[in-house]
Amino acid sequence: xxxxxxxxxxxxxxxxxxxxxxxxxxxxxxxxxxxLITIVGIAALFLMLNAQFLAAIxxxxxxxxxxxxxxFVIMLLGPDAGDGEGTVARARVARYGAGAFFALLAAAAxxxxxxxxxxxxxxxxxxxxxxxxxxxxxxxxxxSDVVPFELAxxxxxxxxxxxxAVARGKPHVRRQSKSASPTARMFHGPLMARDxxxxxxxxxxxxxxxxxxx
Amino acid sequence: xxxxxxxxxxxxxxxxxxxxxxxxAEAFGKPMVLTxxxxxxxxxxxxxxxxxxxxxxxxxxxxxxxxxxxxxxKVGPESLPGxxxxxxxxxxxxxxxFFCFLLCLGGGLASLLAGGYLPEHNLDRGEFFPLxxxxxxxxxxxxxxxxxxxxxVALETMSLGVYCMIGLRRGNxxxxxxxxxxxxxxxxxxxxxxxxxxLLYGATGHTDFVGIGQGIATIGKSTSAVNAPLVLVAVALxxxxxxxxxxxxxxxxxxxxxxxxxxxxxxxxxxxxxxxxAFAVLLRILVIGFGDPRLASWGTGWPTIVAWLSxxxxxxxxxxxxxxxxxxxxxxxxxxxxxxxxxxxxxxTMHSGQGTPSVLFYLLTYTVSTVGAFGxxxxxxxxGAEAVSYEDLAGLGKRHPAAALAFSLFLLSLAGVPPTAGxxxxxxxxxxxxxxxxNVLVVIGLLNSxxxxxxxxxxxxxxxxxxxxxxxxxxxxxxxGFVVAALIVAAVFVLVCGIxxxxxxxxxxxxxxxxx
Amino acid sequence: MLQTYLPMFVMxxxxxxxxxxxxxxxxxxxxxxxxxxxxxxxxxxxxxxGAKNTKLSVKFYLTAILFVVFDIEVVFMYPWAxxxxxxxxxxxxxxxxxxxxxxxxxxxxxxxGALEWES
Numbered sequence: 001x002x003x004x005x006x007x008x009x010x011x012x013x014x015x016x017x018x019x020x021x022x023x024x025x026x027x028x029x030x031x032x033x034x035x036l037i038t039i040v041g042i043a044a045l046f047l048m049l050n051a052q053f054l055a056a057i058x059x060x061x062x063x064x065x066x067x068x069x070x071x072f073v074i075m076l077l078g079p080d081a082g083d084g085e086g087t088v089a090r091a092r093v094a095r096y097g098a099g100a101f102f103a104l105l106a107a108a109a110x111x112x113x114x115x116x117x118x119x120x121x122x123x124x125x126x127x128x129x130x131x132x133x134x135x136x137x138x139x140x141x142x143x144s145d146v147v148p149f150e151l152a153x154x155x156x157x158x159x160x161x162x163x164x165a166v167a168r169g170k171p172h173v174r175r176q177s178k179s180a181s182p183t184a185r186m187f188h189g190p191l192m193a194r195d196x197x198x199x200x201x202x203x204x205x206x207x208x209x210x211x212x213x214x
Numbered sequence: 215x216x217x218x219x220x221x222x223x224x225x226x227x228x229x230x231x232x233x234x235x236x237x238x239a240e241a242f243g244k245p246m247v248l249t250x251x252x253x254x255x256x257x258x259x260x261x262x263x264x265x266x267x268x269x270x271x272x273x274x275x276x277x278x279x280x281x282x283x284x285x286x287x288k289v290g291p292e293s294l295p296g297x298x299x300x301x302x303x304x305x306x307x308x309x310x311x312f313f314c315f316l317l318c319l320g321g322g323l324a325s326l327l328a329g330g331y332l333p334e335h336n337l338d339r340g341e342f343f344p345l346x347x348x349x350x351x352x353x354x355x356x357x358x359x360x361x362x363x364x365x366x367v368a369l370e371t372m373s374l375g376v377y378c379m380i381g382l383r384r385g386n387x388x389x390x391x392x393x394x395x396x397x398x399x400x401x402x403x404x405x406x407x408x409x410x411x412x413l414l415y416g417a418t419g420h421t422d423f424v425g426i427g428q429g430i431a432t433i434g435k436s437t438s439a440v441n442a443p444l445v446l447v448a449v450a451l452x453x454x455x456x457x458x459x460x461x462x463x464x465x466x467x468x469x470x471x472x473x474x475x476x477x478x479x480x481x482x483x484x485x486x487x488x489x490x491x492a493f494a495v496l497l498r499i500l501v502i503g504f505g506d507p508r509l510a511s512w513g514t515g516w517p518t519i520v521a522w523l524s525x526x527x528x529x530x531x532x533x534x535x536x537x538x539x540x541x542x543x544x545x546x547x548x549x550x551x552x553x554x555x556x557x558x559x560x561x562x563t564m565h566s567g568q569g570t571p572s573v574l575f576y577l578l579t580y581t582v583s584t585v586g587a588f589g590x591x592x593x594x595x596x597x598g599a600e601a602v603s604y605e606d607l608a609g610l611g612k613r614h615p616a617a618a619l620a621f622s623l624f625l626l627s628l629a630g631v632p633p634t635a636g637x638x639x640x641x642x643x644x645x646x647x648x649x650x651x652x653n654v655l656v657v658i659g660l661l662n663s664x665x666x667x668x669x670x671x672x673x674x675x676x677x678x679x680x681x682x683x684x685x686x687x688x689x690x691x692x693x694x695g696f697v698v699a700a701l702i703v704a705a706v707f708v709l710v711c712g713i714x715x716x717x718x719x720x721x722x723x724x725x726x727x728x729x730x
Numbered sequence: 731m732l733q734t735y736l737p738m739f740v741m742x743x744x745x746x747x748x749x750x751x752x753x754x755x756x757x758x759x760x761x762x763x764x765x766x767x768x769x770x771x772x773x774x775x776x777x778x779x780g781a782k783n784t785k786l787s788v789k790f791y792l793t794a795i796l797f798v799v800f801d802i803e804v805v806f807m808y809p810w811a812x813x814x815x816x817x818x819x820x821x822x823x824x825x826x827x828x829x830x831x832x833x834x835x836x837x838x839x840x841x842x843g844a845l846e847w848e849s
Contacts, residue, residue, distance in 0.1 A: 061802060068794060072791050156802065160799055
């Protein structure tokens with residue numbers, strides 16, 4: 001047993017345990033932590049496949065940002081939002097029944113695949129160490145795979161617009177004359193709203209002020 | 215940069231760039247000044263309250279996309295050899311161009327409907343229109359993709375926009391339920407498809423449909439390294455995932471709730487564009503990827519699965535649709551039933567070269583009829599007096615003959631009554647099935663068409679032959695040029711495809727996929 | 731590969747050992763004589779009810795998801811930057827169109843007020 005095998009075993013067990021924790025735990029926050037563990041385990045597996053860049057991205061984007069987003073959503077709904085549902089008997093039966101059915105199907109599929117009389121698997125060659133470097137990813141992303149990359153632009157734009165559409169409720173109203181926010185002020189109207197409202201002092205006023213000040 | 219490539223993707227590119235411009239127009243437009251009790255107040259959101267101009271803008275963008283597809287069809291994708299560089303991620307052939315046209319048409323009509331519906335129902339949110347346009351970009355890319363990688367990115371682009379368009383009505387429990395159901399089941403379905411793609415990659419070493427097809431063709435040879443059971447599991451997963459998107463029974467559970475809770479233009483878009491795009495990629499995967507004679511034959515391959523999906527969809531949806539009290543829910547079940555009819559054509563691709571063209575033509579007729587039916591439903595109700603149940607529509611034929619006439623036309627087309635598009639759609643699908651010796655399927659399809667006619671005609675019976683009960687809530691038609699325009703476009707298509715089907719049949723025949 | 735990252739794993743191991751020694755060591759060796767006074771909340775106020783009902787505003791979510799979107803944009807920029815010279819004008823055009831689209835997205839959410847906390 002080589003170091004690589006031990007590493008693979010440890011990383012896979014960590015990933016599987018995390019995945020189990022995600023679906024089995026009662027508290028949603030614990031589930032999020034389980035997801036975090038899975039992600040770390042998968043990052044380690046990526047590292048084994050010489051996909052260093054993906055491993056780093058996995059940690060930065062998924063562990064660093066997406067799980068945090070999940071936690072935000074959990075806090076948004078309240079950490080105990082999912083409670084009480086497990087008490088409905090029909091829901092519980094449906095859940096366990098569906099889970100058991102799915103597990104059965106998966107086991108049958110696994111049995112079929114591994115025990116087939118001519119069970120063969122595509123032998124993938126060993127990957128070279130530079131396979132997952134930033135340069136190699138870049139060459140793929142901007143070379144042969146440029147089309148999916150450009151499609152990802154549309155996906156990101158939809159995410160921006162969709163988040164705004166869903167997360168913001170009905171638009172507010174404000175007085176037409178007054179700017180509501182620094183940004184609104186920047187885009188339309190005079191820079192300082194109160195300057196716009198206050199008329200410029202007339203000459204007589206200026207003179208009176210000067211006289212009063214003197 | 216190769217000019218051929220730009221020209222080949224121009225339908226998708228034009229709609230995408232138009233979508234970006236629409237976003238800018240929405241955010242940087244002049245904010246609405248309120249009238250009435252809130253006079254003098256101005257909205258902080260520049261996009262709110264400007265549905266009319268935004269709807270016009272997005273309709274122009276999408277119809278322009280449709281026209282560009284037509285122009286590219288006339289030029290002929292064969293004369294753009296440089297476009298082959300896009301393969302396998304985007305395959306620009308006549309099949310793709312047909313779907314680009316169909317999806318842009320459906321999206322454009324849905325945006326016209328939204329231009330009437332959103333302000334009427336106090337849902338005047340500008341974000342709807344960029345979402346619709348970008349979702350259509352995703353749908354076109356789904357139809358064009360020939361590789362699981364680009365397919366998945368495009369599928370998510372399409373679906374994400376639709377999830378948000380359903381959930382637009384914040385604070386409404388039904389809309390939230392619809393959005394959540396569609397989101398959870400939709401992402402589950404996407405995960406199933408992705409798992410299927412991953413298994414196929416594991417089995418064959420390819421993510422593109424052509425490569426997968428070649429890998430599967432080697433099964434049984436001594437040099438083959440492809441695990442046959444793994445391929446079968448993957449086929450089942452891919453079909454199951456796509457069956458969610460086309461809402462075929464038993465993967466239809468979300469459909470009635472999601473369709474009913476969503477704003478009606480969104481429902482229209484889902485039942486038209488999302489379904490068509492899913493059918494496009496289903497056809498491409500089945501014919502190109504799983505086109506191996508052993509996998510595409512009765513008994514050992516996908517035709518059996520698809521045939522069962524088809525039969526179940528037709529029977530279950532038609533039986534339940536007849537029992538609905540809500541017209542919108544009835545139309546939701548009707549869209550499931552139509553997925554069943556279309557799947558007959560998909561099964562027919564097994565033997566008959568007529569299979570793919572019949573599906574394409576059916577989708578065209580289904581698109582225009584469904585847009586029309588939902589549009590007429592929108593037209594029949596104004597805020598506070600929506601047309602929801604059959605009772606609401608009682609006596610509409612006397613009170614508002616034009617709206618009732620429009621509704622009747624599209625219902626007749628959905629039922630497949632002769633002078634309309636729906637008749638030729640069904641005829642063509644059934645004749646393709648007879649070519650493939652699928653006589654049992656055809657008989658079941660015909661019987662179901664008769665059952666289906668019952669609930670479509672029931673709407674007309676209420677509109678023309680029932681008098682409203684005294685004191686019952688009545689639907690009052692709204693006034694909107696946008697909805698009327700969409701209905702006129704849809705009606706023209708329904709009648710042209712119904713009376714002079716030759717041109718569109720020829721186009722569908724030319725767009726057919728050939729076995730890779 | 732594993733050799734390259736060996737120092738990193740060694741560091742992880744050291745961190746794990748030191749932190750667990752600090753965490754559990756204190757519990758094991760430290761003197762313990764609890765009394766009710768010592769375990770009660772400090773000096774004044776009611777017993778803590780815990781964080782049962784704290785709900786975050788939806789603003790956090792909006793900010794977080796916009797962060798993720800633009801985070802991914804930066805992720806895509808990194809390989810492009812490392813290969814800037816090799817990729818040449820083709821890569822530049824690709825990235826340019828990507829960034830233009832995302833700048834439109836940024837302008838959109840800025841103008842819509844999604845980046846503002848108060849509104």
